[in-house]
Structures are given as structure tokens and as C-alpha cells.
Amino acid sequence: MSDPRLTSLAAALPDTVPFVGPEAQERAAKAAFRARLGANESPFGPSPRAVEAMARAAQDAWMYPDPENHELRQSLAQHHGIGADHIVVGAGIDGLLGSTVRLLVDRGDAVVTSDGAYPTFNYHVAGFGGVLHKVTYRDDAEDLDALLDKAVEMDAKLIYLSNPDNPMGSWHDADSIAAFIDRIPETCVLVLDEAYAECSAARSAPAWxxxxxxxxxxRTFSKAYGMAGARIGYAVGPKSLIGAFGKVRNHFGVSRIAQTGALAALADTDYLDEVREMIAHSVERISAIGRANGLQPLPTATNFVTLECGRDGDFARRVLTSLAERGVFIRMPGVAPLxxxxRISCGPERDMVTLKQALPIALEMATKK
Amino acid sequence: MSDPRLTSLAAALPDTVPFVGPEAQERAAKAAFRARLGANESPFGPSPRAVEAMARAAQDAWMYPDPENHELRQSLAQHHGIGADHIVVGAGIDGLLGSTVRLLVDRGDAVVTSDGAYPTFNYHVAGFGGVLHKVTYRDDAEDLDALLDKAVEMDAKLIYLSNPDNPMGSWHDADSIAAFIDRIPETCVLVLDEAYAECSAARSAPAWxxxxxxxxxxRTFSKAYGMAGARIGYAVGPKSLIGAFGKVRNHFGVSRIAQTGALAALADTDYLDEVREMIAHSVERISAIGRANGLQPLPTATNFVTLECGRDGDFARRVLTSLAERGVFIRMPGVAPLxxxxRISCGPERDMVTLKQALPIALEMATKK
Known part of the structure; x- marks a missing residue:
């Protein structure tokens, strides 16, 4: 039932949502997940200094947040060695992607992405009336040449690329990305989603x-920084474009608690190093558990491992469902052949033990059905 | 410097922002405000139970928030005696107003509001290409008849009304609002901003x-509930319209910490009663301080008092500036004759003492200039 007074654009949008949260699955199953390994969250948690800062900030929650996110932008500028005028902070990458599309994509404008890449980006493009053109992955990686060719062919306003990639975990090295950027038509903007950039030592990010x-x-504080629940991320770009966010963004949209926590998380570089080690260890654990059960781990530069189940999508979906029934929340790529x-997120040893116990049973169930 | 690739709509938007935060003023002045009484925050703070809940939730900040805001919507539904399908939760009223305009206002569509009412609503209307038509306040209150006449005349898609009103503090009683609603054309939607509904015992809100x-x-948790920094509010409307928010909203846009805090705040009805008493006491204090200095307090059903300075806008702006120089952050209506x-927000006794000391000096300075 759609409201008759919606704009024609809004009325034509589907009711489907980009992601159903694990909480909805838990409510339907009337049982909590024992291991939450589906959303590439960081069960290692935020820096203890960030937790402490956020807990303290709860007292001050009566004050509106600084709409300019001044302190955090200054710290990020120093951290990356760039000017603060090149940085806009938002309530996670999702919201920033929405503003980006809103600023640059008019109704009917072409946008290029990969078939199977981030659904929330596609959601925003559809939401502002853009027209999506998708190219296929090549060798389980986003295909830079195909993206560029399609962008030229369609005179695209935007190209979306996640590097490292979600959902496959693959990545292009910094030099390849730099060369790719040099070839982008001047009428087109590359939306380079580096949500996983801090997760590994892989040199995937070109120089600023x-x-x-x-x-x-x-970039986001949701992945390696372990603050997905606080909703805070940022975008870096040319001043003319970053400045334009001020025309459309929700100026008071980032919570004061999140700003305070992100400042503390950014400063705690030791903890980020520890998280990176824990991720690397968990990648090994998930890979070993997968291999022991006949599943092939794909290389990853992220905080998750994508495992080939060796059969079709229906089989993988049955594995996912059977894991959920055993209390393990995971997700998987949405389109063939991916x-x-x-896709299993990294987590601490208790989650790995749960996974190790559940996976063989889930595979057996999936095979039987 | 605007980016040449912006959509025509985005390129035409002004660079002005709805509000400059007090932090920007503090940075410019290189001094912190001693009393923060400008943004109608609640210096009484959130419920101690909400503070505790948010502090605890900081540990769990690694998990994405529930995109359906299920628990909070269930609690709100029970609290108000309405169905949860009628409620959408967002990162404060600001963000929800943006989604509302986006859903209902196409480029060139007419929207009616009062001249001097909420700038952020106007910002969103302009941002989506709507055309604003403003009517003047009457007797320092929003003029229901004029709003309705203008909406009919312009075939408006939306009418904005804040009740109780910001920035004047005035209100229409519940029966007047109900009668007003009955007269709204069926092609038009009333955007009824009740941010201040919980601040006083005034019967301004009609039955649900x-x-x-x-x-x-x-409604919001930013005012009486004292959680402006957490960014959480909600909208209540017909299922067809509330459901449509799912087509455009940032599904993971409300922080987990805010959801947890709002649940605790909603349950602590004793504390809300206490806040209401503290607000009433502070309204008396601000009114008395104003009168003692020759300023006339207007009646209020909010957590602020609007004081007539008895001269023109330039004089009032000088008073505001002089108060800021004395460490007291306040705001004021933006257009004549308001x-x-x-406009001075309620606060605890320490803030009242600061105000009492600063006001006579600020008035003297403003008079001299």
C-alpha cells in the first residue's frame, strides 16, 4: 500500500531494503545468535579508550553534537596528512553515499557498478532516480577495465568501486588503483569505498x-575500528565537492558520542595494530576450518573470509540457513557466480569454536536437502 | 567554488547552513561558554538510567544497530497506545523532516510554513526543489487560518507547524489543532513538529x-528527554506514509547507543516528571530575571523563554552578542517582528546565576552601542 501523495520517483521505488538485520532473524527464530559473523562487524570490539570515551560522553548527551565535526576532522586531517577542508564526516559510509549520489546524480543519469557489489549504494542510486549499469566481476574481483569501458560507453556520472572488495575480499593494489583513477573521464567521479582499508597490511590504498x-x-569507523553501532565514517575528496555536502547533509546527523569515540579510536594506533593481528589470525582460523570441511578460502584483505562451497547458489544458501539454525549468523554474495x-566475518576464538562446531553439521544438512 | 558536476538542483542551493553550532562560536572566541542556553537543549541532562544504559551500550558499539529500531518502536507504540507500524525512528527530527520532504515534495511543489519558523525544515524543502510560501505569525503564534488559506491557494503538498512553537514558545491547544487538522485539504499533509510536546503540562497535543x-x-528525545547529542527522534503517521520511509531512509542511520538510551529514557517517567518541574522552575527564573531587567517574558509551553527586549532586531542582536561575550550562549528569532x-533555554540554577549576572551588563552594552 503506497501513499497516493508520494512523488512519482518515491512511488516507483521498491519496498525491498538493502539488508535485513540479524536482530530481525533473531526475532523470527525466537533465539539469539551465538556467533555474529555476518555483517563484517568487529567482534574484537572498539578500542578500550574509545569505549571509555563514549561511556563518559553519555553524560554530555544533552548537548547537540558539533555540526562541523571540527575536532575529528582536524585529527583525521593530521592522521592522513591532508587538509580538513577535504574531509566530511557522516553517520557511516551509507549516509555519505546517499549524499554523494544526491549531489551528483540527476534523474536518468548513468551510474556504473559491479553486479554483486554493495546493495546500499544501488539503493541510493535508485532512490535519486539514477540508472544503474552493472559489469560482472572477473576472477572474483571487480573488473577495472570493464567498469571504465562501461562508464565511457554510458557517459556515467559515477563509478562505484570497493577496494578491498566486499563481498569477495579481493583487492587491487595501490598502483593499479592509481592508474585506474588516471583513466577516469573528467565528467565522471569514482566513488572509492575503502571501508576495509584498515583491516590488513595489504597495500590497496593509493596515496592521498x-x-x-x-x-x-x-572510510569508516565501523570495520577495523569496531564502532559500527556508533555510526560514523568520512569521505575525502576535492574541496569543491566536499564543500557541497554542506548544501544537503543532515548537519546535526552524527552523534556527539560517536564523534568522541572516533577521536579516541583514531588516537589508539596500538589497538588498531592489535586488531589487525587478531583479524589476520582469524582469517587463518576461518580458512583452516573451511578447508577442513572441503571449502576453499579466497584471498582476502578484509576482516572476512569468502569461502567457495564448490556448488551453486542454492547450495550455499542452504549452508547459510543451516548455519543460522545452529546460531551462526553469516551472509553471502547475492548474485551468480559469486x-x-x-562470507564469514572474523571474530575471537569463542566465535571460531562455535563456527568449527556448526559448519560440518550445516554442510551435512545442506547436502541432504 | 561549486563543483561543476553537481546536479542543477544541488548547484543552485545556497552555501548557508541552518544553524551555526556554539562550538564554532567558542572556537572563534577561543573561549568556552559558561552557560549553554541557546539550542533548547536540556542542561538537566538525560535520565540517569539513560546515561547508564548508553555507557553500557558503548561496549557493544561494535554491532550495527537494529535497522528496524524494533524494540524502541514497540515501546513507543505501547507508550502512546498506537501500532508500531505507525512509527518510524530516525536520527532526530531533522533527518526525519528531510525524508518526509523527499517522499512528498517534487521539484516545484508548493510548501507552506510560517516566516520565522524552523530553518532546517526550509533547508530540506529547498534541498529537494520545493517552493516555500511563508505566512506571518499573528500575536507571536503561528497563524492556523493563514497557513490553511495559503495551502489552499498554492495547492501545497505540505504545511509545517511547530506546536508548541519554536522560537516563540507559544502554543495552540489540542482542540484547536484537531479542528485545524480536520480542515486540511486531502492532497496536503500537515508536518506537525511536536519537539517540545513533553516539556510542559500544556495540553497542546491532540489525541493520537x-x-x-x-x-x-x-517527536524527539532531544528536548525534555535531554538526549540531543545522541540523535534520535521519531515520526508518527499513517501506515502508507510511514512505510514509505523504508524506500529512502538510511536504514542503519540511528546509533545502537541512542536506541538503547531512548528505551531507558522512555521508561523513566519519574525523571521526565522531574524535568518538567525543573523546566517550570527555570521558566519562572528566566522570566523573573528578564522582568528585573525590563524584558517581558512571553508565555511558553516549551523548555525556553522568549523575552521581548522592547526595541528592534538590531538591539536584540546586540544583546545576544554581548551575552555571548559574557559566556552565555543564547539564540533569537531570525525575522521581524519576532x-x-x-530566546533563552531553561537550565539549572548555576546557569541561571550566570544569566542573572550577565544580562544587565549585556543590556547596558547593547544600549550604549
Whole structure:
């Protein structure tokens, strides 16, 4: 039942949502998950200094947040060696992607992405009336040449690329990305989603060149920094584009608690190093558990491992469902041929033990059905 | 410097922002405010139970928030005696107003509000290409008849009304609002901003009738609940319209900490009663301080007092500036004739003492200039 007074654009939008949360599954199953390994959250948690800062900030929650996110932008500027005018902070990458599309994509404008890449980006493009053109992954990685060719062919306003990639975990090295950026038409902007950039030692991120007119890069405190629940991320781009966010963004949209926590998390570089080690260890654990059960782990530069189940999407979906029934929340790629895989987020040893126990049973159930 | 690739709509938007935060003023002045009485925050703070809940939730900040805000919507539904399908939760009223405009206002559509009412609503209307038509306040209150006449004349998609009103503190009683609602054309939706509804015992809010097709009502945890920094509010309306928010909203946009805090705040009805008493006491204090200095307090059903300075807008602006120089942050109405007034938020006794000391000096300075 759609409201008759919606704009024609809004009325035509589907009711489907990009993701159903694990809480909805828990409510339906009337049981809590024992291991939450589906949303590439960081069960290792935020820096203890960030937790302490957020807990203290709860007292001050009566004050509106600084709409300019001044302190955090200054710290990020120093951290990355770029000017604060190149940085806009938002309530996670999701919201920033929405503002980016709103600023740059008019109704009917072409946008290029990969078939199977981030659904929430597609949601925003549809939401502002853009027209999506998808290219296929090549060798389980986003295909830079195909993205560029399609963008030229369609005169696209935006190209979306996640590097490292979600949901496959693959990545292009920094030099390849830099070369790719040099080839982008000047009428097009690369939306470079680097949500997983801090998760590993892989050199996937090119040097910052924030005045480059054709690139806007996205970072988040939701992944390696372990603060998905606080909702805070940022975008880095040319001043003219970053400044334009001020025309449309929700100025008081980032919580004061999140700003305070992100400041503390950013400063705690030792903890980030520890998290990176814990991720690397968990990648090994998930890979070993997968292999022991006949599943092939794909290389990853993220905080998750994508495992080939060796059969089709229906089989992988049955594995996912059977894992959920055993209390293990995971997700998987949405389209063929990527959907022959399941995707498991890194987590501490207690989660790995739960996974190790549940996976063989889930595979057996999936095979029987 | 605007980016050449912006949509025509985005390129045409002004660079002005709805509000400059007090932090920006503090940075410019290189001094912190001693009393923060400008943004109608609640210096009485959130419920201690909400503070405790948020502090605890900081540990769990690694988990994404429930995108359905299920628990809070269930609690709100029970609290108000309405169905949860009539409620959408967002990162404060600001964000929800943005989604409302986006859903209902197409480029060129007419929208009616009062000249001097909430700038952030106007910001969203402009941001989505709507055309604002403003009517003047009458007797320092929003003029229901004028709003309705203008909406009919312009075939408006939306009417904005804040009740109780910001920035004047005035209010229409529940029966007047109910009668007003009955007269709204069926092609028009009333955006009823009730941010201040919980601040006083004034009967300004009509009974809930959430299936009424022509009304969407907005509530927040930023005012009486004292959680402005957490960014959480909600809208109540017909299922068809509330459901449509799912097509455009940032599904993971409300922090887990805010959801947890709001649940605790809603349950602590004793504390809300206490806050209401503290607000009433502070209204008396501000009124008395104003009168002692020759300023006339206007009646209020909010957590602020609007004081007539008895001269023009330039004088009131000088008072505001002089108060800021004395460490007291306040705001004031933006347009004549409302701008003969200053607006002072309620606060605890320490803030009242600061105000009492600063006001006579500020008035003297403003008079001299």
C-alpha cells in the first residue's frame, strides 16, 4: 500500500531494503545468535579508550553534537596528512553515499557498478532516480577495465568501486588503483569505498591526493575500528565537492558520542595494530576450518573470509540457513557466480569454536536437502 | 567554488547552513561558554538510567544497530497506545523532516510554513526543489487560518507547524489543532513538529489518530528527554506514509547507543516528571530575571523563554552578542517582528546565576552601542 501523495520517483521505488538485520532473524527464530559473523562487524570490539570515551560522553548527551565535526576532522586531517577542508564526516559510509549520489546524480543519469557489489549504494542510486549499469566481476574481483569501458560507453556520472572488495575480499593494489583513477573521464567521479582499508597490511590504498577532481574516497569507523553501532565514517575528496555536502547533509546527523569515540579510536594506533593481528589470525582460523570441511578460502584483505562451497547458489544458501539454525549468523554474495560462496566475518576464538562446531553439521544438512 | 558536476538542483542551493553550532562560536572566541542556553537543549541532562544504559551500550558499539529500531518502536507504540507500524525512528527530527520532504515534495511543489519558523525544515524543502510560501505569525503564534488559506491557494503538498512553537514558545491547544487538522485539504499533509510536546503540562497535543491520512507528527528525545547529542527522534503517521520511509531512509542511520538510551529514557517517567518541574522552575527564573531587567517574558509551553527586549532586531542582536561575550550562549528569532526578542533555554540554577549576572551588563552594552 503506497501513499497516493508520494512523488512519482518515491512511488516507483521498491519496498525491498538493502539488508535485513540479524536482530530481525533473531526475532523470527525466537533465539539469539551465538556467533555474529555476518555483517563484517568487529567482534574484537572498539578500542578500550574509545569505549571509555563514549561511556563518559553519555553524560554530555544533552548537548547537540558539533555540526562541523571540527575536532575529528582536524585529527583525521593530521592522521592522513591532508587538509580538513577535504574531509566530511557522516553517520557511516551509507549516509555519505546517499549524499554523494544526491549531489551528483540527476534523474536518468548513468551510474556504473559491479553486479554483486554493495546493495546500499544501488539503493541510493535508485532512490535519486539514477540508472544503474552493472559489469560482472572477473576472477572474483571487480573488473577495472570493464567498469571504465562501461562508464565511457554510458557517459556515467559515477563509478562505484570497493577496494578491498566486499563481498569477495579481493583487492587491487595501490598502483593499479592509481592508474585506474588516471583513466577516469573528467565528467565522471569514482566513488572509492575503502571501508576495509584498515583491516590488513595489504597495500590497496593509493596515496592521498585529495584535490584530484575525479575521486571521492570513503572510510569508516565501523570495520577495523569496531564502532559500527556508533555510526560514523568520512569521505575525502576535492574541496569543491566536499564543500557541497554542506548544501544537503543532515548537519546535526552524527552523534556527539560517536564523534568522541572516533577521536579516541583514531588516537589508539596500538589497538588498531592489535586488531589487525587478531583479524589476520582469524582469517587463518576461518580458512583452516573451511578447508577442513572441503571449502576453499579466497584471498582476502578484509576482516572476512569468502569461502567457495564448490556448488551453486542454492547450495550455499542452504549452508547459510543451516548455519543460522545452529546460531551462526553469516551472509553471502547475492548474485551468480559469486553466490557459490559464503562470507564469514572474523571474530575471537569463542566465535571460531562455535563456527568449527556448526559448519560440518550445516554442510551435512545442506547436502541432504 | 561549486563543483561543476553537481546536479542543477544541488548547484543552485545556497552555501548557508541552518544553524551555526556554539562550538564554532567558542572556537572563534577561543573561549568556552559558561552557560549553554541557546539550542533548547536540556542542561538537566538525560535520565540517569539513560546515561547508564548508553555507557553500557558503548561496549557493544561494535554491532550495527537494529535497522528496524524494533524494540524502541514497540515501546513507543505501547507508550502512546498506537501500532508500531505507525512509527518510524530516525536520527532526530531533522533527518526525519528531510525524508518526509523527499517522499512528498517534487521539484516545484508548493510548501507552506510560517516566516520565522524552523530553518532546517526550509533547508530540506529547498534541498529537494520545493517552493516555500511563508505566512506571518499573528500575536507571536503561528497563524492556523493563514497557513490553511495559503495551502489552499498554492495547492501545497505540505504545511509545517511547530506546536508548541519554536522560537516563540507559544502554543495552540489540542482542540484547536484537531479542528485545524480536520480542515486540511486531502492532497496536503500537515508536518506537525511536536519537539517540545513533553516539556510542559500544556495540553497542546491532540489525541493520537495515526491513521489520519493528512498528518505526520514528529517527536524527539532531544528536548525534555535531554538526549540531543545522541540523535534520535521519531515520526508518527499513517501506515502508507510511514512505510514509505523504508524506500529512502538510511536504514542503519540511528546509533545502537541512542536506541538503547531512548528505551531507558522512555521508561523513566519519574525523571521526565522531574524535568518538567525543573523546566517550570527555570521558566519562572528566566522570566523573573528578564522582568528585573525590563524584558517581558512571553508565555511558553516549551523548555525556553522568549523575552521581548522592547526595541528592534538590531538591539536584540546586540544583546545576544554581548551575552555571548559574557559566556552565555543564547539564540533569537531570525525575522521581524519576532526578532525584537531573545530566546533563552531553561537550565539549572548555576546557569541561571550566570544569566542573572550577565544580562544587565549585556543590556547596558547593547544600549550604549
Amino acid at each position: 591526493a585529495p584535490e584530484h577532481p575525479n575521486v571521492i574516497r570513503f 553466490d557459490r560462496c559464503i | 489518530a495515526p491513521e489520519h491520512p493528512n498528518v505526520i507528527r514528529f 526578532d525584537r526578542c531573545i
